[in-house]
Amino acid sequence: MRKILLLFCMMAVIAAHSQGVNGALDSVILTQADAMGKAFIAKDYSSFVKYSHPTVVQMMGGKAKMVEDTKKSFEEFEAEGVIFLNVTFGPPSKIVLAEGEMQCTFTEMIEMRIPGGKLTAFTNVIAVSNDNGATWYFIDCSENNAQAMRKLIPSLSPDLVLPEPIGPAFEEDPK
Incomplete structure (x- = not known):
């Protein structure tokens, strides 16, 4: 069942590249x-952080501090036996406009090897562009709801809908 779900998600990503609700902007996102x-x-944390929403970077103490903290967090994951394998994305939602920004959401799937098997975590991501879709910044919502995210980023549109979170999928290693 989990393999079918992952296959479905991968097919959704391929479909999103070819015919998204936002036309060519889906491909850019x-x-x-x-x-x-x-x-x-x-593990290119400097490049990774450049895609983070500027408000999040500021709250983390600036780019250098965010890179340092991100690196440290992932070193801790590795010490616990977690290895990140792949990241894929579902199709973006319809773009909404708010305060001069384009905003949408999509699902991120992170595959990781953990002791005992493979875990796929699903999280909602908010994408924001303030230059008409040329550059996009991403905000991982983790377990936060739309109201909590609006406290963090007040410019988020009330029309931006976060889908219900999807629980992780675990595939146990064969014994």
């Missing part, structure tokens, strides 16, 4: 999200 995901997997 997903291309930049993919670059962020590849930087994440490659």
Whole structure:
């Protein structure tokens, strides 16, 4: 069942590249999200952080501090036996306009090897562009709801809907 779900998610990503609700902008969003995901997997934290929303970077103490903290967090994951394998993305939602920004959401799927098997975590991501879709910044919502995210980023539109979180999928290693 989990394999079917992952296959469905991968097919959704392919479909999003070819016929998204936002036309060519879907491809731009997903291309930049993919670059962020590849930087994440490659442990290129400087490149990874450049895709973070400026408000989040500021709250983390600036780019250098965020890079340092991100690196430390992922070293701690590795020490616990977690290895990040792949990051993929679902299709973006319809873009809404608010306070001169384009905003949408999509699902991020992070595959990781953990002791005992493979875990796929699903999280909602908010994408924001303040230059008519040329550059996109991403905000991982984790377990936060739309109201909590608006406290963090007040410019988020009330029309921006965060889907219900999806629980992780675990595939146990064969014994």
